[in-house]
Amino acid sequence: MFEIDAKDKYYRDLNEEVRAAVDSGEKDIRLKNVNGQYYLATGLRGKVNITIEGVPGNDLSAFMDGPTVNIKSNAQDNIANTMNAGKIVIHGSAGDVLGYGMRGGKMHIRGDVGYRVGIHMKGVKRQSPTIIAGGTAGDFFGEYMAGGVLILLGLDSPEESPIVGDYLGTGMHGGTIYIRGPVQQKYCGAEVGVMETDADDKKVLEKHLKEYCADLGLDLKEVMSRPFKKLIPVSSRPYGNLYAY
């Protein structure tokens, strides 16, 4: 375990230290006393574990390609912006615009998330991103989604109480959203279909949630105990009739 004390360090110097440690072959890095520094693990590549103690600042893990980042507390906005591969585990809650344009890898959040989470996520067969949030989410969850999987659990909410905001999946044209709680069509984008989950979905969910529960010390059975709704795009060309050619 390689330790870096982030106390009073400017983000640029701190990130340089982290990159230097990764370049020198460190596989396990602990950042102590982190206090809002931007861009931690941004653009970082390779197989390395980074543990963050304290609250990291915006744009954590932007464009990240491979590392695993473990955050013991809450985190801020814009995490995993266009992230390519790797994993982020957040033991608290996180802010707005998480996983914007995310292309691969996983983000597991125990608590609530803010607005516009998982927007414009993409995926092709082998490379597909996943975001799982344990609490509730704000408006525009999964907006413009083109691929990947978004799962929202509402673990701390009573059954039947809504756990996601308005404009769910607006502009969605690929990927899948699972919501463990009620979903009303009127709060979804026009291009989204809400359906019941079947046995195949259950398998998909179990696969993703097994790892999630292991990461955050939760009970898979308990998590799977409530029904999920599934949201997928009903038209691949929601705006096909918008134009006069």
Next chain:
Amino acid sequence: MFKSQAPPIFRATIDTDKCIRCKRCIQNCGWSTYSWGGDRVQIDTSKCVNCLRCYHYCPTEAIEILKEETRFKDNGYWSYNHIRNIKRQAETGGIPLTGMGCDREGTILFDHLMLDACQVTNPSIDPLREPMELKTFLGKKPSKLEFTKDKNGKRKLVTKMPPNLELAAPVIFSPMSYGSISLNAQKVLARAAKECGILMNTGEGGLHEDLKPYTSNIIVQVASGRFGVNPEYLNAGVAVEIKIGQGAKPGIGGHLPGEKIPLEVAKARMIPVGTDALSPAPQHDIYSIEDLRQLIYAIKEATNYKPVSVKIATVHNVAAIASGIVRAGADIVYLDGFRGGTGAAPGIIRDHLGIPIEHALAAVDDRLRQEGIRNEASIIAAGGIRSAADAAKAIALGADAVAIGTAALMTMGCTLCGKCYTGNCSWGITTQRPELTARLDPEVYAVRLSNLIRAWVHELMEVLGALGVNAVESLRGSRERLRGVGLDAQTLDMLGIKPAGR
């Protein structure tokens, strides 16, 4: 069938006496205007867009594309397009789409600007026989240089120089994505950029494998759809551009129609085949200058501090916005005027939003100078640069370099038919249909595009010679060398130039 009340605009005709029934026109037309009728070519003229592909490839010159004579009655107020759009909208309920830049007439400021020349009292320079420097560096310039002297009294530069892009000439190619244009068209741009020592820009569609040999002449782009962006991509080129807006469609996002998303493009963009590729209107992580700064520095962190360019459409408040962009840390500000080209834009947006590049350029250059930050970023002027003359005038107004898109496509055959959004471009440029893209041979057309750049380089040298300066640097922002003809006092004041004769 319901006959459209919007009559055809063009009439494709074949002189049956000259026609040898070779059927080449049938193959060449991307819009299926022609079909084989058993003994002769049949023509569905409503499909013709006047791209002139068939005309060029007819071996006997039997084809003529005429303006359709049957038209709405002439009306000085209701233009042909007004009436036609209403008919189309009544039939479809849709927004009329357009391709390429705004084609409306109206004051074109470039055409009202005249450059100076030397006579008697100051010598002009003969560019063919005397040195003439067009080399251009894009990026931040230090506000002062500091030196130390070593033991032997030799001076040494101690100022750390910010990263700069070196161009052989002050002209680059504007961003055009794989998807909006064909891979072959991108290859033409890449080859010519390398050949001419300038740059091309990937646009927002990823960097195709085949372009990797050209990465030292490539700027990669990050836009709201984040298509094709990963750490490798960010680090592949010489700089990264954040696209906020485009001159042809300020304030709206990109919309690549499903027709232009076959498997290869879908893979590059990581979206399903045949869906519309949507680039949201805003980047949802940028709602302020502070947010922009955050993305600029995220990219710098991810690329070990490569230069970052920020591209915006020129809108009313462009000077203040550009100032914010420079303060946010951009190395280059790319200004795209409202005449700029596009693969697809709603006509109402293309023709009625934004301001001309000439105004924007003058305003931005002024503002950055007033604030003492002009050295902090280079300015690229784009959006309607039609000739080396426009380029020279843009540089005199304050640009470090110009970017050309439409002009570059014309060297590949484009005739400005404006139907790029259909995905049927007969010239193989703005299409992904393999039988059409195959006709654009990158090797052949890269020579033509390089010729264009070479010709402009010579023209720029001639102009500099006539101005009596031996480096493009001396023309940059030198508005004293411009005069306005037929412009009102306010416009002259805005442009910071004198009227001709004064």
